[in-house]
Amino acid sequence: MKDLDDTNSTLDNLPPDTVRTKYWHTLDDGRVQCDLCPRACKMKEGQRGLCFIRQNTGGEVVMTSYGRSSGFCIDPIEKKPLNHFYPGTAVLSLGTAGCNLSCNFCQNWDISKARAMDSIQDLARPEAIAEAAVKTGSKSVAFTYNDPVIFHEYAIDIAAACHEVGVKTVAVTAGYVCDEPRKEFYNYMDAANVDLKAFSEDFYWRQTKSALRPVLDTLEYLKHETNVWFEITTLLIPDENDSTREITEQCEWMVEHLGTDVPIHFSAFHPDYRMKDKNHTPPATLKRARKIALDHGLKYVYTGNVHNPEGDTTYCPGCHAEVINRDWYQINNWGLTDKGECKHCGYQIAGRFDGPAGNWGRKRVPVRIGDKDVTIARPVSKRAAPPKKQHNMPPEMTRRRYEMPKDSDLTMLDPQVAGMFYPDNPSVLATTVDQIMNNAAAPKMNPKAIIAPHAGYVYSGQIAGSAYKAVEHLADKIKKIVLFGPPHRMPVKGICVPDYDALLTPLGPVTINKEGRDQLKELDFVYADNAPFKGEHDLEVQLPFIQRVFEHAEIIPALVGQTTPEQVAEALDKLWGGEETLIIISSDLSHYEKYDDTYKLDNAAAVAIETLNPNSLGDMQACGRHAIRGLLVEARRRQMRATTIDLRNSGDTKGDKSRCVGYGAFIFEYNDDIKMDPVFAENLLTVAKAMVIQTAKTGQKAKLQLKGVPRSLMNQRGVFVTINKNGQLRGCYGSFLPNKPMVLDVAEQAFNAGFQDPRFKPLTVDELKECDIALSVLSIPGPLEFDDEADLLSKIQPNIDGLILKDGRNQGLFLPQVWESLTTPEDFLKGLKRKAGLPEDHWSDTLTIQRFTAEKIGPVSLI
Incomplete structure (x- = not known):
C-alpha cells in the first residue's frame, strides 16, 4: 500500500477524472501490481487492468473514472x-x-x-x-x-x-x-x-x-x-x-x-x-x-x-x-413498529428501521446532476408539457409538437431510460431525432416491416435513422405500428404485452392500440404483464423516432421471449393489416465481440435476413432473434423481400473496436411493389456490361475492381442475366437461390451468360454491337400449395409469377419474362414441364412448385 502524500510522485497535472491510488506495489520487472482485488493485475506503463479503469501511469496505479x-x-x-x-x-x-x-x-x-x-x-x-x-x-x-x-x-x-x-x-x-x-x-x-x-x-x-x-x-x-x-x-x-x-x-x-x-x-x-x-x-x-x-x-x-x-x-x-x-x-x-418490531408478537425483525415504511413505491426516475442543480427527468407525475420550440428544420422534417394529455385517468409507463439511452430534455431530444433523420441516407422504398437497432443514440441512432428514413415518405398513411422487441431485464416466456394506455417519453405519450393488443391476447402464448417493461429499453428507444416520423400512429408493443418462429409469425399475421400498419422489430445484432468477429457475425445475420432463412440466424447474432425469425417466416409466406440498407457496429460509430455491438437497418417489402433505385439498377448493368465486354476483348474472365459499393447492392439475391442478339436469345445464366452478394453474382452470371451457356458458343467481340443485356433480380422462392393440376393452374398469376418445378431429379425454372411467349397458365406449365425433361401431360403427387417474382432491369445495348 502506498502513501498518497508521497512527495516523490512524478504525477502532476492529472486530468480531473484521474486520481492517484494507494493499493499497489512495484514488481522487480518494473511493472506495478494492483492490490485492490484478488485478481492482482500486473501492468506495464500505460496498461490497464481487467477492470479497465485502473491504469499504470508513470509507475503508479491511477483510477481513471473519478467523477x-x-x-x-x-x-x-x-x-x-x-x-x-x-x-x-x-x-x-x-x-x-x-x-x-x-x-x-x-x-x-x-x-x-x-x-x-x-x-x-x-x-x-x-x-x-x-x-x-x-x-x-x-x-x-x-x-x-x-x-x-x-x-x-x-x-x-x-x-x-x-x-x-x-x-x-x-x-x-x-x-x-x-x-x-x-x-x-x-x-x-x-x-x-x-x-x-x-x-x-x-x-x-x-x-x-x-x-x-x-x-x-x-x-x-x-x-x-x-x-x-x-x-x-x-x-x-x-x-x-x-x-x-x-x-x-x-x-x-x-x-x-x-x-x-x-x-x-x-x-x-x-x-x-x-x-x-x-x-x-x-x-x-x-x-x-x-x-x-x-x-x-x-x-x-x-x-x-x-x-x-x-x-x-x-x-x-x-x-x-x-x-x-x-x-x-x-x-x-x-405490520411493524417504528423500531422494526412485529406488531402482532413483538419479535424484532432484523434490519435497519426508522419509523413507518417509505412511500417511494416502484418508480424509477432518471436524474441529471449538475454543479448547481438537480434535474429530474420528465415526466414524473405532473405530466407537464414540453417546451414549444420550433426547430430550424426543412419543411419535410417539421412535425407536430406533442402535448401531454389532460386526461389524468390514463395509465402510462414513465420513461425508463431517458437521460441514459437518449436525451431526457424534450427540446434536445426532438432536435436530436430530427438531425438523425436529416442526415440519414436511404433509398425510397415501400416497407411493410423494418428492423431497427435499440442501443443509445450515440451508438446506433444513425443506423436506426436509415430504417426510418426508408419509410418516412409513407408516414401519412401509417396509423398503427406493431412494435416487437426482446426482453433484457426480466424473463418472458411467450409474448408479453403491457396493460397501460400509453408509453411515455419526454416528447409525450404514445397511445397503445387496445384493439390490436386484445387481438394478440387471444393467442394462448400471449399474456399481459407490466413488470417486464420496467427498466426495459428496447421498445422505448424506438418511441421518439415513431413520435417524430409518424404523427398519428398508435402502437401495439410487445416483448417477445422464448417462442417458436411459427408462434411469432402467427402473432404478426393477426396484426398484419394493410398499408395503414407498419411492423417494427427492435433488435441489435452481435454483442461485444472484436471488430472483425462482429463484422463476420453481422454479415452472416444479414444474409440470414436477406434470404428469409430463420434457421440460419444464430442465437448470438441478434438479441431480437425470436421476433426476427418469426418475421422471416411470415415474410416468406407473404412473398416478400428483405433488404439490408445499413450495417455497422459500435466500432464504426464510436471508434472502439475491441468490444463491438452490431447494428443493422433492414427493410421488408412485397415483391410486387419492388422497384430498385434507378441509380443502383444502372450500377448493376454497368457491372454486367463491363464483365462481358472485357472478357470478350481479352479472351480471359475479367477481374473487376469494385470500390465503394452501396450496401443495398451487397444484399444476397437470386440473379439471372440474359443476352439477346438481334432479338433472339444468345445466352442466359443465373442462380435462382441467393449465394453471394448481388453485385458479385451479377458479374458472375454475366460471364456465364456470355461464355458458359452450353447452348451457345462463347460471345465474340464482333457480336457485341448486335447484343443487348438484361438482368432479373429474383425474390426468395416460396412454396405454392395446390390440390391438383386444375387448382395449380387457377393459382398461377400470368405476367407476374416465375415458377420452379421439381419432381424427383427433374427440375425446371421459368422467369416471368417467359410470359411474353407463353401467355396462358396452361402453356406456361406445359413449357415448364418440357424444360424439366418431363412430358407435357406429366402429373404426380411428388411434383412441387415454388413461386417467385423477378424485377427486370434493362435491356440495354452492350456497347
Missing part, C-alpha cells in the same frame, strides 16, 4: 435488492464503467463491460451527489450497476460527503476485494448487497474467472467485524448453480458462518451477454430454493426477477404473520 457515472436514477431500495434497510425509501443509484469480474451471464454488461469513457454520460462531484440525494428525498445513495470495488476512491469520497448531510450509503457488490481495501471501504458503507454467484469454486472460475473464497471472506468480515447491514443475492442459472445439493450447501454455510438473520434473495436468470444459450430460470426453481433455505432455518428468504408476491413478502419468524407485504417493489401492507 464519471453511467447515469443517475432514483430507485426503490428494494430494487438493489435490500428488503430490510429502511424499506420503501428511495435510493439514488449510480455506477461507472468497467468491472473486475468476467461473468458470462452479466445482466448489466452494457455498463460493466463498457471500455470507452464516452459511454459514461454524467459527471458529478461527490458533494453534488450528496446534495442531489438530499434534494430528491433519497434516504441513501447506492453504488451499483457495476462493482464499486473498482471505483474505491470515488465511492469513499461520495460516502463521506453523504454522511456529512445525513444520507446513508449502499454497496451492491460481488465482494471480490482484498483485505486492506475491504476494511477501508466498508468503514464508509452503511449497507451492502453481496452477489454470491454460486457455491462452488468451479463455477466461479468457469463463469466469472474469479474465486469463491474471497467472497466468503467478505461475507464473514461484514458479519463479524462491521456494523454494516447486508443481504445476499444468488442468481440461479439452469444447470449451472441451481442443483438442490449446491443450494443446500450454500444454506448450510450461511447458517453456520453468518447465522439465520441475513436475508437471501434467489433471483431468476434471463439469457444475456455470453450466456444466451441457457433457458430462463423456471419459477419452480426459485420456489424450491426458497423452501430449502427456510427448511434450514434462514428467516428471511426472497425470490426476485419473477412475479411472486409470497417471495417478495417479509414474514415474522416469531408468529409467522405477514409484516411487510410487497408486490414487486411496492409495499402494500406494513
Whole structure:
C-alpha cells in the first residue's frame, strides 16, 4: 500500500477524472501490481487492468473514472435488492464503467463491460451527489450497476460527503476485494448487497474467472467485524448453480458462518451477454430454493426477477404473520413498529428501521446532476408539457409538437431510460431525432416491416435513422405500428404485452392500440404483464423516432421471449393489416465481440435476413432473434423481400473496436411493389456490361475492381442475366437461390451468360454491337400449395409469377419474362414441364412448385 502524500510522485497535472491510488506495489520487472482485488493485475506503463479503469501511469496505479457515472436514477431500495434497510425509501443509484469480474451471464454488461469513457454520460462531484440525494428525498445513495470495488476512491469520497448531510450509503457488490481495501471501504458503507454467484469454486472460475473464497471472506468480515447491514443475492442459472445439493450447501454455510438473520434473495436468470444459450430460470426453481433455505432455518428468504408476491413478502419468524407485504417493489401492507418490531408478537425483525415504511413505491426516475442543480427527468407525475420550440428544420422534417394529455385517468409507463439511452430534455431530444433523420441516407422504398437497432443514440441512432428514413415518405398513411422487441431485464416466456394506455417519453405519450393488443391476447402464448417493461429499453428507444416520423400512429408493443418462429409469425399475421400498419422489430445484432468477429457475425445475420432463412440466424447474432425469425417466416409466406440498407457496429460509430455491438437497418417489402433505385439498377448493368465486354476483348474472365459499393447492392439475391442478339436469345445464366452478394453474382452470371451457356458458343467481340443485356433480380422462392393440376393452374398469376418445378431429379425454372411467349397458365406449365425433361401431360403427387417474382432491369445495348 502506498502513501498518497508521497512527495516523490512524478504525477502532476492529472486530468480531473484521474486520481492517484494507494493499493499497489512495484514488481522487480518494473511493472506495478494492483492490490485492490484478488485478481492482482500486473501492468506495464500505460496498461490497464481487467477492470479497465485502473491504469499504470508513470509507475503508479491511477483510477481513471473519478467523477464519471453511467447515469443517475432514483430507485426503490428494494430494487438493489435490500428488503430490510429502511424499506420503501428511495435510493439514488449510480455506477461507472468497467468491472473486475468476467461473468458470462452479466445482466448489466452494457455498463460493466463498457471500455470507452464516452459511454459514461454524467459527471458529478461527490458533494453534488450528496446534495442531489438530499434534494430528491433519497434516504441513501447506492453504488451499483457495476462493482464499486473498482471505483474505491470515488465511492469513499461520495460516502463521506453523504454522511456529512445525513444520507446513508449502499454497496451492491460481488465482494471480490482484498483485505486492506475491504476494511477501508466498508468503514464508509452503511449497507451492502453481496452477489454470491454460486457455491462452488468451479463455477466461479468457469463463469466469472474469479474465486469463491474471497467472497466468503467478505461475507464473514461484514458479519463479524462491521456494523454494516447486508443481504445476499444468488442468481440461479439452469444447470449451472441451481442443483438442490449446491443450494443446500450454500444454506448450510450461511447458517453456520453468518447465522439465520441475513436475508437471501434467489433471483431468476434471463439469457444475456455470453450466456444466451441457457433457458430462463423456471419459477419452480426459485420456489424450491426458497423452501430449502427456510427448511434450514434462514428467516428471511426472497425470490426476485419473477412475479411472486409470497417471495417478495417479509414474514415474522416469531408468529409467522405477514409484516411487510410487497408486490414487486411496492409495499402494500406494513405490520411493524417504528423500531422494526412485529406488531402482532413483538419479535424484532432484523434490519435497519426508522419509523413507518417509505412511500417511494416502484418508480424509477432518471436524474441529471449538475454543479448547481438537480434535474429530474420528465415526466414524473405532473405530466407537464414540453417546451414549444420550433426547430430550424426543412419543411419535410417539421412535425407536430406533442402535448401531454389532460386526461389524468390514463395509465402510462414513465420513461425508463431517458437521460441514459437518449436525451431526457424534450427540446434536445426532438432536435436530436430530427438531425438523425436529416442526415440519414436511404433509398425510397415501400416497407411493410423494418428492423431497427435499440442501443443509445450515440451508438446506433444513425443506423436506426436509415430504417426510418426508408419509410418516412409513407408516414401519412401509417396509423398503427406493431412494435416487437426482446426482453433484457426480466424473463418472458411467450409474448408479453403491457396493460397501460400509453408509453411515455419526454416528447409525450404514445397511445397503445387496445384493439390490436386484445387481438394478440387471444393467442394462448400471449399474456399481459407490466413488470417486464420496467427498466426495459428496447421498445422505448424506438418511441421518439415513431413520435417524430409518424404523427398519428398508435402502437401495439410487445416483448417477445422464448417462442417458436411459427408462434411469432402467427402473432404478426393477426396484426398484419394493410398499408395503414407498419411492423417494427427492435433488435441489435452481435454483442461485444472484436471488430472483425462482429463484422463476420453481422454479415452472416444479414444474409440470414436477406434470404428469409430463420434457421440460419444464430442465437448470438441478434438479441431480437425470436421476433426476427418469426418475421422471416411470415415474410416468406407473404412473398416478400428483405433488404439490408445499413450495417455497422459500435466500432464504426464510436471508434472502439475491441468490444463491438452490431447494428443493422433492414427493410421488408412485397415483391410486387419492388422497384430498385434507378441509380443502383444502372450500377448493376454497368457491372454486367463491363464483365462481358472485357472478357470478350481479352479472351480471359475479367477481374473487376469494385470500390465503394452501396450496401443495398451487397444484399444476397437470386440473379439471372440474359443476352439477346438481334432479338433472339444468345445466352442466359443465373442462380435462382441467393449465394453471394448481388453485385458479385451479377458479374458472375454475366460471364456465364456470355461464355458458359452450353447452348451457345462463347460471345465474340464482333457480336457485341448486335447484343443487348438484361438482368432479373429474383425474390426468395416460396412454396405454392395446390390440390391438383386444375387448382395449380387457377393459382398461377400470368405476367407476374416465375415458377420452379421439381419432381424427383427433374427440375425446371421459368422467369416471368417467359410470359411474353407463353401467355396462358396452361402453356406456361406445359413449357415448364418440357424444360424439366418431363412430358407435357406429366402429373404426380411428388411434383412441387415454388413461386417467385423477378424485377427486370434493362435491356440495354452492350456497347
